[in-house]
Amino acid sequence: MASLTRRALLGGAVLLASSARLRAMAPVSLAEFIELSQRLLGRSKLDTEVAHLYLTALLADADSAVTLAYLVQSNGNPTAEQAALSRTIIEWWYTGVYEVDGKPRLATHSGALMWNAMRMPAPGTCAAPFGAWSQPPQDRV
Amino acid sequence: MPWSADVVIVGSGVAGSLVACRLARAGVKVVVLEAGPRVQRTAALAQYRRALIKVPESPYPDMPHAPHPVSDNPDRYFLQNGPDTFASAYLRQVGGTTWHWLGTTLRFVPDDFRLRSKFGIAVDWPISYGDLEPWYGEAERELGVAGDPEAELQAPRSQPYAMPMIPLSYSDQRTIAALHGTPYRVVATPQARNSQRYDNRPACCGSASCIPICPVQAKYDATSHVSQAERAGAQVVADAVVTRVDVAADGRISGLVVTRPDRTEDRATARVFVIAAHGIETPKLLLQSRTERLPSGVANSSDHVGRNLMDHPSQLNWALAGEPLGMFRGPMSTAGIEHTRAGDWRRDHASFRIQVDNRGWAWPAGAPESTARALSRRGLRGADLDRAIADHSSRQITLTPMVEQLPSPANRIVPDFDQRDAIGVPRPRITYRIDGYSKRALEHGRRIAREVFAAMRATETHEAPGYVASGHVMGTYRMGTDPKQSVVNPDQRAHDHPNLFLLGSGVFPTGAASNPTLTIAALALRAVEEIRKSV
Ligand SMILES: Cc1cc2nc3c(=O)[nH]c(=O)nc-3n(C[C@H](O)[C@H](O)[C@H](O)COP(=O)(O)OP(=O)(O)OC[C@H]3O[C@@H](n4cnc5c(N)ncnc54)[C@H](O)[C@@H]3O)c2cc1C
Numbered sequence: 001m002a003s004l005t006r007r008a009l010l011g012g013a014v015l016l017a018s019s020a021r022l023r024a025m026a027p028v029s030l031a032e033f034i035e036l037s038q039r040l041l042g043r044s045k046l047d048t049e050v051a052h053l054y055l056t057a058l059l060a061d062a063d064s065a066v067t068l069a070y071l072v073q074s075n076g077n078p079t080a081e082q083a084a085l086s087r088t089i090i091e092w093w094y095t096g097v098y099e100v101d102g103k104p105r106l107a108t109h110s111g112a113l114m115w116n117a118m119r120m121p122a123p124g125t126c127a128a129p130f131g132a133w134s135q136p137p138q139d140r141v
Numbered sequence: 142m143p144w145s146a147d148v149v150i151v152g153s154g155v156a157g158s159l160v161a162c163r164l165a166r167a168g169v170k171v172v173v174l175e176a177g178p179r180v181q182r183t184a185a186l187a188q189y190r191r192a193l194i195k196v197p198e199s200p201y202p203d204m205p206h207a208p209h210p211v212s213d214n215p216d217r218y219f220l221q222n223g224p225d226t227f228a229s230a231y232l233r234q235v236g237g238t239t240w241h242w243l244g245t246t247l248r249f250v251p252d253d254f255r256l257r258s259k260f261g262i263a264v265d266w267p268i269s270y271g272d273l274e275p276w277y278g279e280a281e282r283e284l285g286v287a288g289d290p291e292a293e294l295q296a297p298r299s300q301p302y303a304m305p306m307i308p309l310s311y312s313d314q315r316t317i318a319a320l321h322g323t324p325y326r327v328v329a330t331p332q333a334r335n336s337q338r339y340d341n342r343p344a345c346c347g348s349a350s351c352i353p354i355c356p357v358q359a360k361y362d363a364t365s366h367v368s369q370a371e372r373a374g375a376q377v378v379a380d381a382v383v384t385r386v387d388v389a390a391d392g393r394i395s396g397l398v399v400t401r402p403d404r405t406e407d408r409a410t411a412r413v414f415v416i417a418a419h420g421i422e423t424p425k426l427l428l429q430s431r432t433e434r435l436p437s438g439v440a441n442s443s444d445h446v447g448r449n450l451m452d453h454p455s456q457l458n459w460a461l462a463g464e465p466l467g468m469f470r471g472p473m474s475t476a477g478i479e480h481t482r483a484g485d486w487r488r489d490h491a492s493f494r495i496q497v498d499n500r501g502w503a504w505p506a507g508a509p510e511s512t513a514r515a516l517s518r519r520g521l522r523g524a525d526l527d528r529a530i531a532d533h534s535s536r537q538i539t540l541t542p543m544v545e546q547l548p549s550p551a552n553r554i555v556p557d558f559d560q561r562d563a564i565g566v567p568r569p570r571i572t573y574r575i576d577g578y579s580k581r582a583l584e585h586g587r588r589i590a591r592e593v594f595a596a597m598r599a600t601e602t603h604e605a606p607g608y609v610a611s612g613h614v615m616g617t618y619r620m621g622t623d624p625k626q627s628v629v630n631p632d633q634r635a636h637d638h639p640n641l642f643l644l645g646s647g648v649f650p651t652g653a654a655s656n657p658t659l660t661i662a663a664l665a666l667r668a669v670e671e672i673r674k675s676v
């Protein structure tokens with residue numbers, strides 16, 4: 001019991017320290033997050049509402065908030081932590097699924113970039129003329 | 142409000158609504174009592190898009206007064222006795238389970254009706270393929286079945302399909318080409334999916350969401366017959382859970398008790414009663430209606446109500462083909478291997494079919510999300526990531542053998558009077574075991590899948606070790622001529638009660654390997670005249 005309390009206290013201290021650091025650096029703005037996402041994805045058009053969900057989730061976690069702030073400021077040569085966070089951000093945009101408190105949540109069904117990569121609408125939306133599925137897939141260059 | 146009619150039908154699925162429609166058109170006064178709510182397609186589509194996990198049930202409400210099983214948690218509604226898990230699901234809402242069916246409408250093959258006389262196993266049906274053949278044609282017109290008249294399906298036909306075939310997917314075509322020179326033949330699946338405007342519904346637009354929902358109703362679902370029945374004068378009452386069947390001293394059904402979501406009770410009376418609440422809820426209703434006079438329940442002098450529960454245990458095999466196949470386009474499946482349904486080896490192992498998927502690894506592995514996740518975690522970015530996702534998902538093949546299961550009285554569903562739902566109705570308790578006869582067929586299916594994968598120069602091959610459920614709930618109030626061994630007669634009239642008919646796959650004495658719904662519809666249509674004459 002005693003050690004549990006101690007660990008909880010320590011955890012709280014870490015959280016306090018990191019949010020203090022974050023405040024000192026000023027939080028990442030939505031515009032900054034979208035710009036970062038554009039850079040990571042090599043795409044210019046991104047959904048602002050979806051970006052907002054991802055950013056809020058990242059800022060809610062003390063560790064990722066700090067790493068995100070550093071990542072936004074960094075100019076190439078990412079640290080291991082920054083590289084991992086970059087992969088997470090890319091994964092969220094492609095799958096449309098993000099995490100809050102370690103639990104998956106859906107940000108967007110039709111806006112997940114994987115459908116864009118596959119050059120088709122997400123299931124549930126009429127896709128192409130009747131019978132298009134019997135044709136060879138479009139050639140990719 | 143009490144209801145009274147010539148015929149009261151319990152359940153508005155394909156079986157109930159087809160019969161309601163036919164009877165109403167013949168001038169019979171019909172009331173359909175449906176446990177679940179009415180569902181709007183646009184609302185269901187929106188709920189589907191919002192759902193994190195897209196299981197078949199995700200677009201639909203799960204109402205406390207009419208709970209339904211869910212595919213990703215077989216313990217939520219069912220109480221499992223084991224030894225195997227029964228995981229087949231169904232929906233309880235106006236229109237029933239065809240809301241999220243795939244739409245495969247194979248006929249059974251002639252031997253499916255005579256396993257005992259031909260192979261010395263299980264039981265024969267009391268009717269033959271020939272008896273049902275005209276009704277298959279009728280059912281195909283009612284549901285709107287598109288099929289390839291050239292496909293070899295071992296099921297002779299006297300009438301043409303209602304529509305020209307749904308074109309084979311590109312991946313089907315490549316699979317057929319790869320299998321040239323092997324013993325395996327992939328053929329077009331007959332399907333209740335519009336290849337042209339039919340029944341006032343549009344042609345398929347390739348939205349690739351047949352399970353769980355067709356956005357344009359190009360795929361048949363029973364809301365089509367619910368509307369037709371209502372137009373013909375039938376009254377369809379939603380949120381009306383039938384909780385008891387009452388029997389008079391003379392053995393006739395005297396009425397039904399209906400429980401509403403607020404737990405108030407009503408009564409429904411009629412000359413003839415039809416229960417079409419599917420393979421779990423129908424036997425549960427009959428068994429939970431037990432009284433001192435009928436201690437084993439209604440229609441159950443044979444003790445077969447709730448027994449002989451069958452599914453089509455299925456086994457997932459997936460691999461990465463040697464070439465792009467353009468997966469994730471069009472209807473979720475347009476072809477299968479069907480010749481494995483008929484043969485003399487049925488003495489030794491179960492009949493089976495192999496469904497060929499157009500939806501990549503969606504079923505076995507949650508693709509393409511899982512694909513995009515794995516590739517982005519590998520560190521790919523930008524155009525490289527796009528290309529990798531497109532290429533990988535395009536090559537994903539899934540083959541699913543679905544096997545017959547023999548009737549066993551030990552496999553059964555009973556109401557658990559100690560575990561009840563929100564309106565106090567006993568929940569289903571299920572005892573279920575898959576035997577060696579089916580397991581040997583699963584093994585054969587696995588072997589064929591390996592050969593197909595090799596022919597397609599596939600890599601990354603996977604075989605799920607166990608089985609999955611296919612959503613086909615059969616056998617629990619079976620049909621026969623002997624009242625000691627069966628629940629209904631060949632007209633689907635209860636042996637014990639002259640004014641009670643039971644419809645649905647619960648009447649199947651054996652389950653074949655083909656998806657059940659066309660046979661449910663054919664049998665329901667065949668019963669209409671007897672029901673009408675009994676009014
Ligand atoms: C994911 C999935 C895919 C499938 N794909 C196929 C396929 O491709 N081909 C095929 O042939 N089959 C398929 N099936 C099976 C098919 O959906 C069923 O066989 C069919 O829908 C059964 O029709 P039914 O009318 O007998 O029952 P249902 O459609 O289930 O209708 C029964 C109705 O009774 C109502 N009811 C239940 N209890 C009560 C009560 N106490 N009081 C009042 N009403 C009640 C229910 O709410 C429901 O509306 C699939 C099933 C699943 C789960």
Ligand code: SF4
Binds near residue numbers: 472
């Ligand atoms: S692929 Fe066709 S049948 Fe399937 S859901 Fe889409 S439109 Fe309906």
